[in-house]
Structure formats: structure tokens, C-alpha cells
Amino acid sequence: MANSFPARARILPHFSEPDLIIQYSQASGAFEALEGGKTRVRLSPGDLYVYVNGIKVRTQQVSGQSAANLLPSASIIAEQYSTATYMIQSRAIYDRHDMAAAGNYALSLPTAQDYALEQGIYQQMRSGLLYGFNAANGEGLLNTPGAIAVNLPPDSSGVTTFSGYDNGEMALFLLQQMTNLQIGMYQSGFNLTDRIVIVAPQRIFLTLANQAIIDVVSYQRPGAGTSTVGQAIAEVAGSQGNRVEWFFDDTLIGKGSGGGDMVIMTIPELVTPKGTPYNTNQFGEINPQLKAINLMYSDLPAPIKIPTPVEDGALSILQEIRVTAGWCxxxxGLYLISMPF
Known part of the structure; x- marks a missing residue:
């Protein structure tokens, strides 16, 4: 990795500002789609695959006024799911001369290189989370087999793009997708509190949160004239005990159907519904059980740093971490909503 700290000419006298102008990159919220908003740190460094066992049940009964002679039974069906792991690595090489040159810019080169390597690894992890390392294997949340794909329908005026869409109808559309999401996961009733996560490009997220005021029309709408789409959604969902969390990631621009923007809507963790005293979900009480909807495994909570001396007095800093791709x-429990901007 090259470092560039060119020599400079300066006029005396002068004032030198000690603070640096640092390049910023977007801090992605995509990892909030995972259980707990982070990877599941369970791997060993040499693990090449992750396997998860699944159990399904098929129940049968007989009912009648008299005892039956031939009784049915419940069927327990075992399955196995798997995904590959990948090693992400990056390296920096520098010597004391590079450190001295960086010092001329009031920069600690070891610290800067550490942050740069970590940022690159985390960006690659974000790519693996959303798009997979090998998309042909169904890796990544956007390539999940069986995920619910939804296209933004025309509004009442025939508008099919996000930027011209009726704000009230946009709120109702997104609330409908939340309803469908909860229905599909049996996450309703019994005082359940769901964490519903929406990940979208900034131009979608910020418009809905700050700008898209719901219009006043001939009939009453939630938040009409006062609330944005985002505020109305949070208020309506919150009244049912649900928590809606918005996050952004601009790599989702153009990743939807037909080149539209992609909006991810998901419930990252299951809450077990209990019907008392007669629980028709009694089998759901079995433990241990995995309640995550979206997973990403890693061998460490952060990349490991391995310093190694190299020839000519230089130092090599290797950072690496082993992870899976995003795995729903x-x-x-995963809705992929395409919105032409």
C-alpha cells in the first residue's frame, strides 16, 4: 500500500491548523438488518462452512365421541442448512521514513493505516452482507431464495417513481408491507413488540424522514399537513407496540428491479408468540432455538492485527477476519422493495 506525503513550500510567518481535514465515507446502516445489529461471533479461524439444523413438525390427531382404534402421530422432520465462509484480508507496509513523512502532516501513520485497513474490511463485509461473495450460491440478503420481492405500484395518479409519488399513499404502501411482513412471520397479537428495520439509500430515507410531508386531501390521513411519511409510519406502527428503525446504505441505489433503488424491510429477530393457556404454537417453545432472521457469522468481533517485520527495516501489518455472507x-421475514427513483 503506497503512502503519499509530498514535500511542501510554506510562507513565513504563518499559522498551521493542527486539525486535519479527513475524507469521510458513508457509515452504512446495513448491518442493523442482522440479529442484534452485529455478526454472530461463533467461527474458528479455520472453519470453511457453517451448518444449522432445522426441525419442522407435522401434527395429526383424531377426534370423535368414541376412542379410536388407529391413532395418528406427529411427524418430526429434520433438515440441514449451510453456507460458506470467506477470509477477508488487507495489509499495510511502512517504515520509519514513511512515519516521519506522515508526521510532517501531523498524522500518526500506524493509526491511519489501522483505520484504513479496518474500513476496507468492513466495506467488504457490507458487500458480502448485501450481495454475497458468490451471488450464484444465493449468498447475500439481496440474493436470498424465497425472499419477498415487491415492486412499487402506481399511485392513484399513475405515478410509478418515488420522487413524484403521493406521500400519503407512500406511507400506506410501506405500512401495508409491514403488515404483510408480520403476517408472514406470525408476529402479531399477544402484546408482541417487533423491531422492524428498513435500510434504504439516503435519497429515499432522508426524503421520507425530513421532506415528504403528507398532503391534506378530502379525507383524513394520519399526519396530513404536519408529519412526514417517516413520522407517520413510526407513529402508526408505534401505536401497535412496534418499533420502526430506519438506516441507509447508498450501495442500494440502482439495485432494485429494472434499475430502481432497493429498500430492505425486515424483522431481524423473532419474538415467540404464546397463546395462553392453549398454545397452538407449543412446538415453538423448544430450546435451543435460533430466533435470528438474518445472520452473518464471523470468527472475531473485529479484524485481528498481525504485525510482521519485513526486509529493509519495514513493518507489515496484516488485518484479517473470517465471515460468512449475509444469510437469511x-x-x-425479508422484503426486498424496488422503488424507481
Missing amino acids: VRPQ
């Missing part, structure tokens, strides 16, 4: 194990 319950595709009915």
Missing part, C-alpha cells in the same frame, strides 16, 4: 434463514 427465514426468507418470509
Whole structure:
């Protein structure tokens, strides 16, 4: 990795500002789609695959006024799911001369290189989370087999693009997708509190949060004239005990159907519904059980740093981490909404 700290000419006398102008990159919220908003740190460095066992049940009964002679039974069906792991690595090489040159710019080169390597690894992890390392294997949340793909329908005026869409109808559309999401996951009733996560490009997210005031029309709309789409959604969902969290990632621009923007809507973690005292979800009480909808495994919570001396007095800093791609194990809990901007 090259470092560039050119010599400079300066006029005396002068004032030198000690603070640096640092390049910023977008801090992605895509990882919030995972259980707990982080990877599941369970791997060993040499693990090449992750396997998860699944259990399904098929129940049968007989009912009648008299005892039956031939009784049916419940069927327990075992399955296995798997995904590959990948090693992400990056390296920096520098010597004391590079450190001295960086010092002329009031920069600690070891610290800067550490942050640069970590940022590159985290960006690659974000790519693996959303798009997979090998998309042909169904890796990444956007390539999940069986995920619910939804296209933005025309509004009442025939508008099919996000930027011209009726704000009130946009709020109702997104609330409808949340309703469908909860229905598909049986996450309703019994005082359940769902964390519903929406990840979208900034131009979608910020418009809905700050700008898209719901219009006043001939009939009453939630938030009409006062609330944005984002505020109305949060208020309506919150009144049902649900928490809606918005995050952004601009790599989703153009990743939807037909080149539209992609909006991810998901419930990252299941809440087990209990019907008392007669629980028709009694089998759901079995433990241990995995309640995550979206997973990403890693061997460490952050990349490991391995310093190694090299020839000519230089130092090599290797950073690496082993991860899986993004893995949705319950595709009915993942909605992929395409919105032409």
C-alpha cells in the first residue's frame, strides 16, 4: 500500500491548523438488518462452512365421541442448512521514513493505516452482507431464495417513481408491507413488540424522514399537513407496540428491479408468540432455538492485527477476519422493495 506525503513550500510567518481535514465515507446502516445489529461471533479461524439444523413438525390427531382404534402421530422432520465462509484480508507496509513523512502532516501513520485497513474490511463485509461473495450460491440478503420481492405500484395518479409519488399513499404502501411482513412471520397479537428495520439509500430515507410531508386531501390521513411519511409510519406502527428503525446504505441505489433503488424491510429477530393457556404454537417453545432472521457469522468481533517485520527495516501489518455472507434463514421475514427513483 503506497503512502503519499509530498514535500511542501510554506510562507513565513504563518499559522498551521493542527486539525486535519479527513475524507469521510458513508457509515452504512446495513448491518442493523442482522440479529442484534452485529455478526454472530461463533467461527474458528479455520472453519470453511457453517451448518444449522432445522426441525419442522407435522401434527395429526383424531377426534370423535368414541376412542379410536388407529391413532395418528406427529411427524418430526429434520433438515440441514449451510453456507460458506470467506477470509477477508488487507495489509499495510511502512517504515520509519514513511512515519516521519506522515508526521510532517501531523498524522500518526500506524493509526491511519489501522483505520484504513479496518474500513476496507468492513466495506467488504457490507458487500458480502448485501450481495454475497458468490451471488450464484444465493449468498447475500439481496440474493436470498424465497425472499419477498415487491415492486412499487402506481399511485392513484399513475405515478410509478418515488420522487413524484403521493406521500400519503407512500406511507400506506410501506405500512401495508409491514403488515404483510408480520403476517408472514406470525408476529402479531399477544402484546408482541417487533423491531422492524428498513435500510434504504439516503435519497429515499432522508426524503421520507425530513421532506415528504403528507398532503391534506378530502379525507383524513394520519399526519396530513404536519408529519412526514417517516413520522407517520413510526407513529402508526408505534401505536401497535412496534418499533420502526430506519438506516441507509447508498450501495442500494440502482439495485432494485429494472434499475430502481432497493429498500430492505425486515424483522431481524423473532419474538415467540404464546397463546395462553392453549398454545397452538407449543412446538415453538423448544430450546435451543435460533430466533435470528438474518445472520452473518464471523470468527472475531473485529479484524485481528498481525504485525510482521519485513526486509529493509519495514513493518507489515496484516488485518484479517473470517465471515460468512449475509444469510437469511427465514426468507418470509425479508422484503426486498424496488422503488424507481
